Amino acid sequence: MVEVVEYTDPLCPWAWGSEPVFRKLRAALAGRVRWRRAYAILFDHDDDPPPDPAAETAWYSRYVEEISAHTDAPHAVRLSRVAATSWPSSLVAKAAELQGADVAERMLRRLRETVFVLGEPADTTALALSAVRSVPGLDPERLTADAASADVLERVRADRAEARRPVPEVLSVRGRSPHPGAAKQTVDGGCRYALPTLLVRAPAGYRVVPGRRPFEEYAAAVEALCPGLLKVSGPLSPTEALERYRSLTEPERRLLTKGAWPPPHAVRVNTGNGPLWLHPQEAAVHPATTPPAPAGL
DSSP states (O other): OOEEEEEEOTTOHHHHHTHHHHHHHHHHHTTTSEEEEEEOOSSOTTSOOOSSHHHHHHHHHHHHHHHHHHHOOOOOSSOOOOOSOSHHHHHHHHHHGGGOHHHHHHHHHHHHHHHHTSSOOOOSHHHHHHHHTTOTTOOHHHHHHHHTSHHHHHHHHHHHHHHTSOOGGGSSOOOSSSOOOOOEEOTTSOEEOOSSEEEEEETTEEEEEESSOOHHHHHHHHHHHSTTOOOOOOOBOHHHHHHHHSEEEHHHHHHHBOSSSSOTTOEEEEETTEEEEEOHHHHTTOTTTSOOOOSOO
């Protein structure tokens, strides 16, 4: 058994910017590894509230824009606020895993898009549930119950604790990347993985790849442990990619597709620094292209 652990958070800008490479890596490992997400809780309950929320939001908006300049990932035209907490979106994302990988994948994508496309972070249970209510294949009543369950709460607590036990290799990391991924200090004097970080575990040992890295570094980590495991296929046609992923940023379509872009049926959503492309069926139910719904499901 080979396991890939992705330490992440639905509201993390560096994790959002790493999605093109992670999508390519997941496709190259599909069916040959267990890919597990551990939600590290970027915005925690014990974080101090900002003394000036408007100033904090302005600063964080600039911070996200600076990250977008490195990753080319979309950022919202206007960010309404800094997320108060990552717990609701993490609980909903973890609960979605009980409904299958496809549903969980699409729901996590929606949760990321709340902050980086819509500018309205899913930092309450009502907002998180509302953002994903129209994901195809979702059982909304089950999701509501699971997200509030003791079992899912314990799973996210375990994720958070795991993220705060980083392997020694990430305690001091150097690199040319603007986000090399050295472990972050926590308010209690400990440390946690920088987000995102991938940990590849196999019978031969483990390899850790922290921060934002090119595809080749992730591939090398897998190859070092399991030669021949990675199966990189050619790029998808624009139509195939849109059918598979339903939502594509410009960096994703450049990395994952080959051919004339956009496909005739693609729906464009403008962001603060370029388009997000949606499959028409996704656009028909996506919060960015449909009127806002009442809170809850």
